Amino acid sequence: MTAAADTDPDLIARVAQTTDRIERLEHQGQVVWVKREERLSLRMRLQKGAGASAFERERAALHRLAGLDVPVPPILAEGPDFFMTPDSGVSLQTMVRDDLGADGERRAAFVAAAQGLAGLHARRISHGHPRLKDICWKDGRITFIDFERFSDKLNTPSGHARDLATFVFSAIAEAGGPTGDLDAARDAYRTADEQGIWERTRTLVRRLRFIDWLTKPLQFRPDGKSREFKAIPATLRYFERG
Ligand SMILES: Nc1ncnc2c1ncn2[C@@H]1O[C@H](COP(=O)(O)OP(=O)(O)O)[C@@H](O)[C@H]1O
Ligand SMILES: [Mg+2]
Structure with missing residues (x-):
């Protein structure tokens, strides 16, 4: 000890x-x-x-x-x-699910998360799997937790693109679609992005198109488990927009 x-x-x-x-x-x-x-x-x-x-x-x-x-x-x-x-505070997942963060606080948390992610990537570091539940917010600061998927193999531009795709997918899955908070986060990431990671992520997501077709039947399951599967086409559309 x-x-x-x-x-x-x-x-x-x-x-x-x-x-x-x-x-x-x-x-x-x-x-x-x-x-x-x-x-x-x-x-x-x-x-x-x-x-x-x-x-x-x-x-x-x-x-x-x-x-x-x-x-x-x-x-x-x-x-x-x-x-x-x-304790690093409340997760962005909880903020979305429980509708926390009035007066633009949730927006600020999303922007800080995107800036934090861009900051990691600027240092050639990838988180590995940054879903909303692994990003915490407390006293105006975000903290990334759960580094179980951290790997030097991912500390590359394509690893950063995977991070960004994971973040966007998770935000869309949690909220049931794109939100103004996500748009603000995207803009913040793109402003800080000096390595062309956004464009690289668009290419990555386009290449993963086939997953949409493979999972079509799952996207329409009646049992309420379709939320993550439905987020797949929504994520593709989000990156198609620009
Ligand atoms: N330092 C921390 N600050 C705030 N919440 C935490 C912290 N560590 C863990 N948690 C909470 O516990 C959950 C699970 O921890 P995590 O490290 O993500 O483990 P798992 O591998 O099970 O996903 C997190 O999503 C978060 O809600
Ligand atoms: Mg976790």
């Missing part, structure tokens, strides 16, 4: 009692999150292979990105099978 010098021993003792993969702990008015390595069955471990676990990939990414002045949470404490981060 290692811990930042100011981590309270009582808090560390509480971590030892956590069992869930993700737990939110409140301690002396401070909120922290504890993330644990997934306990996989032997069969799943064999299926997933011997490569570094998603957990270790994320831990290594957070260590590497710390101190680079990018919006990722610091690791407050860690042990063999867990790490602790400070």
Whole structure:
């Protein structure tokens, strides 16, 4: 176990009692999150292979990105099978689902997220899978969490394009279509984009057109599970616009 010098021993003792993969702990008015390595069955471990676990990939990414002045949470404490981060606030997914952020606050969060993503990309860093639920907003600042898909292979222009496609797709899926908030985010990304990532993303999305045809039957399922599938043609149309 290692811990930042100011981590309270009582808090560390509480971590030892956590069992869930993700737990939110409140301690002396401070909120922290504890993330644990997934306990996989032997069969799943064999299926997933011997490569570094998603957990270790994320831990290594957070260590590497710390101190680079990018919006990722610091690791407050860690042990063999867990790490602790400070609360980064409410996710953009929650803001959309619960209609939070009056007076343009949600708009500001979307713009900050796009600027944050462009900032990562300007440093040749990709998040790996930036969905709305992995972007948090607190006190006027955004933080990217969940770096389980971080990989040096994605720290390239095409990896940045994948990030951007993921972000736009996730925003469309959550809201059931494009929104003014998404348009504002797109404009902010494009303003900051000095590597032509937007155009590269348009090409990427065009190449993925066939997924729309493959998933047509799923887009019209009556059981309410069609939301993400319906977002596929909507995302294609969004990038066709320009
Ligand atoms: N540091 C944090 N600040 C705020 N919320 C967090 C934090 N860490 C985790 N969460 C919450 O827990 C959820 C799951 O954590 P995440 O790291 O994304 O794990 P998973 O791999 O299960 O997606 C997040 O979507 C977010 O709601
Ligand atoms: Mg997540």
